[in-house]
Amino acid sequence: MTAPDLRHSAAPHLDARPEPAIWSRNFRLYFTARSSGLLGDAMLPVAVSAGLLAAGRPLGTVGYAMAFLIAPFAGLVLVGGVLADRFTARRLMILADLVNLTTRALLAVLFFRGVDQLWQLYALLAVAGTAAAMFQPGAASTVPLVARDVQGANGVLRISEAATTLLGPAVAGLLAGAATGWVMVIAAVTYGISALCLFTLRLGPVPAPPPGDSLWRNLVVGWHEFRARAWMWGVIVIWMAFTVLSWGPLLPITAGLVVPEHGSTVYGLLNCAFGAGTVLGGLVAIRIKPARPLTGGAIALLAFPLQQFALALDLPPALLAAAQLASGAGITFWGVMWATSVQTQVPGEVLNRIHAYEVAGSVCMFPVGAALAGPAAEAFGPRQVLAGGGAVTLLVAAALLLTPPIRRLGRATAHTGSAS
Numbered sequence: 461m462t463a464p465d466l467r468h469s470a471a472p473h474l475d476a477r478p479e480p481a482i483w484s485r486n487f488r489l490y491f492t493a494r495s496s497g498l499l500g501d502a503m504l505p506v507a508v509s510a511g512l513l514a515a516g517r518p519l520g521t522v523g524y525a526m527a528f529l530i531a532p533f534a535g536l537v538l539v540g541g542v543l544a545d546r547f548t549a550r551r552l553m554i555l556a557d558l559v560n561l562t563t564r565a566l567l568a569v570l571f572f573r574g575v576d577q578l579w580q581l582y583a584l585l586a587v588a589g590t591a592a593a594m595f596q597p598g599a600a601s602t603v604p605l606v607a608r609d610v611q612g613a614n615g616v617l618r619i620s621e622a623a624t625t626l627l628g629p630a631v632a633g634l635l636a637g638a639a640t641g642w643v644m645v646i647a648a649v650t651y652g653i654s655a656l657c658l659f660t661l662r663l664g665p666v667p668a669p670p671p672g673d674s675l676w677r678n679l680v681v682g683w684h685e686f687r688a689r690a691w692m693w694g695v696i697v698i699w700m701a702f703t704v705l706s707w708g709p710l711l712p713i714t715a716g717l718v719v720p721e722h723g724s725t726v727y728g729l730l731n732c733a734f735g736a737g738t739v740l741g742g743l744v745a746i747r748i749k750p751a752r753p754l755t756g757g758a759i760a761l762l763a764f765p766l767q768q769f770a771l772a773l774d775l776p777p778a779l780l781a782a783a784q785l786a787s788g789a790g791i792t793f794w795g796v797m798w799a800t801s802v803q804t805q806v807p808g809e810v811l812n813r814i815h816a817y818e819v820a821g822s823v824c825m826f827p828v829g830a831a832l833a834g835p836a837a838e839a840f841g842p843r844q845v846l847a848g849g850g851a852v853t854l855l856v857a858a859a860l861l862l863t864p865p866i867r868r869l870g871r872a873t874a875h876t877g878s879a880s
Contacts, residue, residue: 479608482616486606486661493657494599495620497557500564500650502628503643504588505529506731508581509715510633510724511571511640519716519842520834521578526712527827528582532589533596534824538679538817541597549598550658556595557655561648563588568644596819605663622742622792626735633728685806686817690865691754695798696821698863702856703822706849708829710768713842717771718780726777733781734767737788744789745796754869757797758860763790765850772847801869 480487508529509522544552563584575581603617635643687693718727741760750756763786770783806814836845860866 482607484607486663489657489661490602490606491616491620493557493654494617495624496650496657497560497595497654498621498624499628500560500647500654501592502624502735503632503647504564505711506629506632506715506728507635507640507643507647508567508585509712510719510727511643512575513715513719514640514724515575517575518834519712519837522712522715523709523830523833524578525581525585526830529585529589529827530823530830531827532586533593534820534827536590536593537596537820537823540593540595542679543594544597549602550661550663553595553598553602554655554658556591557651557658559591559594560588561651561655563591564644564648564651568641568648570641571644572639572641602663606661618742619739622735622739625738626732629731629735630728633724633726633731682814682817686814689805691805691863691869692802692814692818693821694863694866695754695860696818698856698859699822700825702853704825704829704832705852706765706768706829706856708826708831709833709836709845709849712830712833713837713846714767714771716837717842717846722777730777730780730784733784734788737785737790738792740785741789741792742796745793748793749871750797751871752867752869753797753801753871754866755861757794758857758866760790760793760797761857761860762854763787764794765853766790768846768850768853772843772850774843805869 505526508525512522512525513519540552567581567584570580570584631646632643635646714730715727718730748756765787766783767780767787770780775783802814802818833845840848
């Protein structure tokens with residue numbers, strides 16, 4: 461439900477200057493908070509993977525660690541939306557940042573001391589995943605409260621997200637070679653900055669949910685709206701196969717191959733190349749606007765398996781980096797086309813609820829794929845699993861292109877009103 465903008469309800473002073481459309485004081489604070497938090501988020505998977513492998517832990521341990529991180533997010537993001545409505549998104553985001561600060565500090569101690577008890581690592585990663593689920597619902601709904609030009613603000617935040625995806629893994633990979641604990645210390649500082657900036661935001665009152673419209677009822681209506689769109693649930697069903705068979709195993713197996721053969725520095729630089737690809741994909745998506753967005757996105761997705769095939773063929777690091785660049789560009793272009801389709805095809809009054817189901821469905825199978833990475837690599841070999849994942853990605857793109865509701869979905873103009 462779109463929340464009315466109550467920031468300017470009071471009579472302005474005669475000498476008050478109009479607030480900038482984007483770079484208002486509130487947006488500058490929110491931009492700093494979001495960028496800092498995203499940087500901390502981007503560091504964690506690479507640092508944990510490199511730290512475990514450097515300590516001599518098997519590949520399966522990395523897969524289980526990623527599963528403990530992602531599973532709570534997938535399972536609790538809907539709960540995060542409910543709590544954000546009850547206690548306001550800002551309060552929940554600050555709480556999530558403080559929880560993340562604490563978990564990173566404890567992870568720093570754990571890695572400095574040595575990970576002797578894996579259950580401690582898994583527990584901290586599960587708490588971090590839960591905090592991410594509590595933070596996510598407010599990340600989008602806060603934007604209309606801090607900027608008048610919501611679309612421009614979202615564009616700036618997307619560039620920030622791409623930059624942190626580029627910088628975070630590189631920093632984590634470079635520092636993890638010395639001590640993973642220092643990566644966690646830096647990450648803890650980023651969450652402290654985020655919490656402080658969110659605390660100093662000056663937002664107007666946020667309307668509470670209507671007393672006669674329960675949150676449970678809102679979720680039920682959102683589910684019916686989700687089911688009514690064949691193109692949407694069709695993509696989610698196809699994407700579930702992609703995450704469990706291709707994307708889920710990719711990170712732990714890539715780390716297991718690259719770190720022992722080339723070192724954590726090269727691993728970090730490869731992740732940096734993927735981040736650069738996401739920037740490139742975002743820039744291309746600004747200029748190229750296909751009449752059928754999901755068709756164009758599915759075609760771009762054909763670039764994603766290049767990294768899987770390059771790793772399976774044991775190509776030199778320079779070619780691996782080129783493949784990572786192309787893969788990042790391809791999947792980011794798909795992501796922009798998908799997000800644009802959801803935001804413009806769905807009415808604003810149900811967009812948040814549908815977004816919650818879409819996010820949960822998109823990531824729910826990722827921990828399964830990550831957990832199966834180790835056993836699959838032991839049974840078939842890591843390079844064979846990557847090659848199989850690349851083939852699955854090609855089939856996923858073909859399925860997207862061959863499914864009529866997905867292929868035929870045209871471009872639509874955004875619905876009136878902003879989704880909070």
